[in-house]
Amino acid sequence: MIDYSLYLVTGRELLPQGQDYFDSLEQSLQGGVTVVQIREKNTDTSEFLDIALRSKAICDRHNVPMIVNDRVDIALAVQASGVHVGQTDMPVSIARKLLPRGTVIGVSCNNIQELDKAISDGVDYVGIGAVWSTTTKTLNKPVVGVRGVGELLRKLDGTSVKAVGIGGIKLKNLLRTLHGSVSTTNRALDGVAVVSEIVASTRPREAAAKLCEVLSTFRSGGSIIKAMRTRSEYTAGSVIDGVIQIMNCVRDHNPLVHQITNNVSIAQSANATIALGASPIMATTVQEMEDISRINGALLVNIGTLVPTAYEGMVVAGSCANAQKKPVVFDPVGVGASHFRQSSVNTLLDTWQASVIKGNAGELAALAGSNEVQSKGVDTIGSGFKDPVSFARNLARKERCVVVMSGKIDYISDGTNVAVLSNGHQLLGQITGSGCIAGSCIASHCAGAMILAQGEDKEGKLVIGDVFLGAIGGILALTISAELAALREDVKGPGTFFPALIDELFTLTPRSIQERARIQIQ
């Protein structure tokens, strides 16, 4: 049985100047590479054969299987453990006939049709890619993206076909690649294939060892959502206690909440953030994203008024936040309203891992590709999903993050638990931007959750802090403050409601949360 965990595909053209190929291979194996593919694109047969023979001797010493790219004849000649063929190479059925029994055959797959064919051809493994863009090879098919890999992996359920991801996989995106590509049925990649991250390194042993470390922390995680949350079980009582702890932490530490949001509700969002005790920064320019991401807190991305400069900032800000393991709250406002919004949202979610996605039923339906609920612009039409609990749970599994479905009742899921919250007031629906304010409240609480978790083990986690509690806390703070504001005598309608809401967010007490929270965990 081949261990596909860290699959090195060679690329002599990428070796740093002065680096010997065989020495680099030896070091990569010492670093923990578990399977090697010899890939020679511009080499004569005799030289290819020589390289394959010498590489095989090195792999044998490490007891690591060696696979040959494209060339069945060379695989046969060196008694390789397998061959890897592309879509236009020798058909699997013929390779199978030529190769000795037990020789592994792998095929490159970019889409469902290719994967279906590979399964019916009886391949041993598939190389799915390119997962990310890469400069190592000129791609003639679309990049699959980590979410796309998850869709393909689902097809492997019930088969014994193994799968590795390939293309642009680096140390910096490895955890995101592994986490984000797990299918809704919990099928994960069996490994990752890399070329440049190891071959182009001046220290291939260290490069391989670091990749192995991330692979093993991800594997030891157990729960599919481990990289996103810190507890395995929640009760209504434990959630309220956790929310209060986070709320106090926000007030005590005044965390930075970076918000790239729309120009309709930018001031309301900033005011709500301040009222909760956090510190808003509404920065959109690409050049400042990295600096801002270094400060503990959270990022909110809201596409309400999507303009090109802000969009570029969103792409970079999310990646920088992921690199710092900061919570990223994503509000895909009106995603169903235009193809432009839809494709922008897809690019953003393919680029970085959201920690929380918040939207109304119409927005989340559009995101999930469901036509059960329609929307008009940024609003939901009709009464929502027949089974909102399952919908929220499934979308959280699909997007590998916490999902908040806002409405009269709010449903919040981490893919396992669903919190059903029934606080709020109708006046929230009569001011502009209450959904955007909810995003700011969630981001503020996620920032608090990050600060609270500072001392905890960060290994294997994509985000620091319990973002499930952060999301619940943000919604409770807003909806309970809205109830309290609506009770005030000075509130006569939407115009007086908004300043009262800010006041109530500012003075919200743990006791009000304890007494008023209407929460069920399912």
Ligand SMILES: Cc1ncc(COP(=O)(O)OP(=O)(O)O)c(N)n1
């Ligand atoms: C593990 C793995 N997956 C995919 C490929 C790509 O193979 P192919 O499509 O044949 O392209 P070339 O490698 O020949 O350029 C691979 N080599 N390994």
Ligand SMILES: Cc1ncsc1CCOP(=O)(O)O
């Ligand atoms: C061979 C191949 N097939 C799809 S992408 C790719 C190259 C991957 O190289 P890198 O790991 O350097 O991006």
